[in-house]
Amino acid sequence: MPLYDKYDSLGLSSDKQPIVIDIGTAYTKVGFSAETSPRAILPTQVVDPETKQCRRLDASARPSDLYEFLVDFVHHLCFKHLLVSPKDRKFIVVESLLCPTSFRETLAKVLFRHFEVFSVMFAPSHLVSLCCLGLDTALVLDVGHKESVLIPVYQGYPVLHAWQAEPLAGHAVQSSLSSLLKAALGNGGDASLAVVEDLPREVVEDIKVRACFVTRLDRAQQMEEGRDPAPPPDASYREGSVPGFVIPGSVRERAYEVLFQQDNDEVAVPTMVLDAIVKCPIDMRRPLAENILVIGGTSMALGFKARLQSELKHLVQTSKYASKLAVRTFKFHTPPAKENYVAWLGGALFGGTDILNLRSLTKEVYLKKSEVPDWTSLEYNCRDEKTM
Ligand SMILES: Nc1ncnc2c1ncn2[C@@H]1O[C@H](COP(=O)(O)OP(=O)(O)OP(=O)(O)O)[C@@H](O)[C@H]1O
Numbered sequence: 265m266p267l268y269d270k271y272d273s274l275g276l277s278s279d280k281q282p283i284v285i286d287i288g289t290a291y292t293k294v295g296f297s298a299e300t301s302p303r304a305i306l307p308t309q310v311v312d313p314e315t316k317q318c319r320r321l322d323a324s325a326r327p328s329d330l331y332e333f334l335v336d337f338v339h340h341l342c343f344k345h346l347l348v349s350p351k352d353r354k355f356i357v358v359e360s361l362l363c364p365t366s367f368r369e370t371l372a373k374v375l376f377r378h379f380e381v382f383s384v385m386f387a388p389s390h391l392v393s394l395c396c397l398g399l400d401t402a403l404v405l406d407v408g409h410k411e412s413v414l415i416p417v418y419q420g421y422p423v424l425h426a427w428q429a430e431p432l433a434g435h436a437v438q439s440s441l442s443s444l445l446k447a448a449l450g451n452g453g454d455a456s457l458a459v460v461e462d463l464p465r466e467v468v469e470d471i472k473v474r475a476c477f478v479t480r481l482d483r484a485q486q487m488e489e490g491r492d493p494a495p496p497p498d499a500s501y502r503e504g505s506v507p508g509f510v511i512p513g514s515v516r517e518r519a520y521e522v523l524f525q526q527d528n529d530e531v532a533v534p535t536m537v538l539d540a541i542v543k544c545p546i547d548m549r550r551p552l553a554e555n556i557l558v559i560g561g562t563s564m565a566l567g568f569k570a571r572l573q574s575e576l577k578h579l580v581q582t583s584k585y586a587s588k589l590a591v592r593t594f595k596f597h598t599p600p601a602k603e604n605y606v607a608w609l610g611g612a613l614f615g616g617t618d619i620l621n622l623r624s625l626t627k628e629v630y631l632k633k634s635e636v637p638d639w640t641s642l643e644y645n646c647r648d649e650k651t652m
Pocket residue numbers: 287288289290291292406407408409410411433434435469472473559560561562563564565566603604
């Protein structure tokens with residue numbers, strides 16, 4: 265790639281600065297280490313230039329399909345957004361501790377065998393997010409697109425037996441919003457129903473982000489008891505090729521309730537926090553409750569943190585938790601970046617330190633063994649680490 269190499273040698277780009285990527289189900293954040301924000305936050309999808317067909321990330325796809333997708337996607341990231349060649353570069357991949365091993369292995373294969381990168385470091389998102397705040401103890405809750413994942417971290421170690429993961433995040437809100445819109449506009453029996461019947465996913469997401477909000481606990485309780493409070497104003501929506509229609513105020517207010525209303529198993533986002541604290545040893549509980557870090561794009565919704573705070577205060581007084589938990593105070597940290605790229609920023613800070621060289625898997629080692637160290641395997645978790 266002479267053009268890109270020349271671009272590098274002119275010093276116009278970050279020459280050989282490690283690349284940091286956080287591949288999310290909905291959005292990928294990509295940039296260079298030791299920078300304060302990603303160069304791009306883009307949908308995790310590849311558009312075929314000829315057919316204009318859009319392929320999205322499916323971590324459970326066949327390994328060969330996933331391999332093909334990742335080759336196209338990493339190529340797109342490096343050559344269209346970062347404008348550098350990935351060859352012989354160091355990579356930091358920010359990933360969830362619960363990321364499937366098959367995904368990690370396929371990504372390593374793509375980076376080492378196809379792009380011939382110099383080294384890759386897999387950085388657990390919940391741990392590196394704490395780098396941004398200089399903390400070593402916190403309850404980290406990631407409310408992204410596909411699921412909410414909570415992992416308590418105590419003195420730098422993840423408390424794995426207390427982890428919680430539920431499919432309560434952006435996707436669940438969008439599904440709830442679609443059905444609320446259909447129910448509300450269907451009653452009118454007008455042309456609006458035809459519009460909302462087949463709203464594209466992007467439009468539903470746009471309505472969610474721009475028109476919906478998380479309501480207060482007292483209003484939510486009234487709605488649950490059937491004493492509907494006066495709804496907020498309706499909003500008219502008109503965007504691009506979608507014919508205009510009105511979003512009822514009650515729909516705007518109720519869309520996020522799916523995250524807070526307990527399901528048949530009595531699980532919701534606030535109970536995940538309390539259940540995790542209950543599973544931790546007694547001496548860890550107070551420090552964790554007083555150091556909550558909420559990250560992920562869905563937590564940027566208007567009113568999300570205030571509602572979570574009041575739900576926690578309310579729930580600890582209910583019979584389910586009052587006897588199990590003596591903690592009454594919950595404190596939230598404000599990260600130094602927008603919530604959707606806090607984990608990326610943690611990876612970028614981590615990549616700016618010398619630890620990167622100690623913790624990375626190099627091409628040489630990978631090509632010899634063709635495997636990626638995995639924390640779930642005891643082989644790599646003994647004191648005397650053989651692979652690093
Ligand atoms: N300002 C905002 N208000 C509400 N929701 C938002 C906002 N910005 C982004 N989102 C939502 O956040 C989600 C994306 O967040 P994020 O980038 O953390 O997810 P992801 O990393 O792709 O997903 P996951 O971590 O589940 O794999 C999307 O559902 C998006 O609609």
